[in-house]
Amino acid sequence: MQDRTSELRLAEVLVEASDTLSEDFDPERYLRRVAGHCVELLEATAAGVMVNGHSKLSPAASGHPRHLALDLLEIQREGGPCVESLGTGRPVPPVRITAAETAARWPEFTARAREHGIGATYAVPLRQRDSMLGALNVFVPEAALNSLPEGDLRMAQTIADATAVGLHNHRTLRESRTLATQLQGALTSRIRIEQAKGMLAERWHTDLDEAFDVLRRYARKERLVMELVATEVVEGSLDDAALRGSWSGPE
Structure with a gap:
């Protein structure tokens, strides 16, 4: 027993x-x-x-x-x-x-x-x-x-x-959760950047590549993360004139 x-x-x-x-x-x-x-x-x-x-x-x-x-x-x-x-x-x-x-x-x-x-x-x-x-x-x-x-x-x-x-x-669980969080963050960031590109292209009557270039140059000049700049564009909190200073397209 x-x-x-x-x-x-x-x-x-x-x-x-x-x-x-x-x-x-x-x-x-x-x-x-x-x-x-x-x-x-x-x-x-x-x-x-x-x-x-x-x-x-x-x-x-x-x-x-x-x-x-x-x-x-x-x-x-x-x-x-x-x-x-x-x-x-x-x-x-x-x-x-x-x-x-x-x-x-x-x-x-x-x-x-x-x-x-x-x-x-x-x-x-x-x-x-x-x-x-x-x-x-x-x-x-x-x-x-x-x-x-x-x-x-x-x-x-x-x-x-x-x-x-x-x-x-x-x-393994901890690593998979970390990876899932990173992938979700990357996807969210990409979606937000695509939204900002579309808004700028429509607003300024230019193509998406030019709009993306504006976002990228502004982010580099201000030493900001692209997602943050895109978020400000989508939310309307970024001054349009500031972005235009990074744009080489038509007025």
Whole structure:
């Protein structure tokens, strides 16, 4: 029954991790919740996520207390399981903090982890196909060292995979919305310019190309965006004499 309950809880966490398309999505809060679920499901002291974005590593963590995990992520600027997993794109299996080879591998991180009473740690990548989005780091207490389940690394990777899908979907949605906004803006601008061209051509009894040339030369002279000039023409707020000063056509 306990195994069944754990499976259902994991399923809930995976669904939540992949649900990132809401209007009020907050990446930092989302990653803290992911880390919190890892603490719960993996019976860890703390867990943290380090996200790779805009050439900067941004940590998000959960634990008891939360600053413990943040501290262990921050100290990894000089090396640690999370940074190593992010750099290689592969999992870092559980390692004992007290082992001599661990101290030689990540001296500063190991010393800080010992201060916090961490007995072991492991990390898995957040990867969406060929894109490395970050890494998930789990910190285990000394008391749990002898009973660390073999499936915990796989469970952590499963959560990380769902998180990577969620982050990728959110970024794709954000980029598509930005593109849609840009395209709509360009279309609106083009329509407004066409309206202004038509109004000037009819008013001055000239062709559309000449009218467009007037708008363009006036915008350059006044260092204004073409759409703004066109809008003023359409709304009738631009002095006609000012435009005529940029026109080489007939009076």
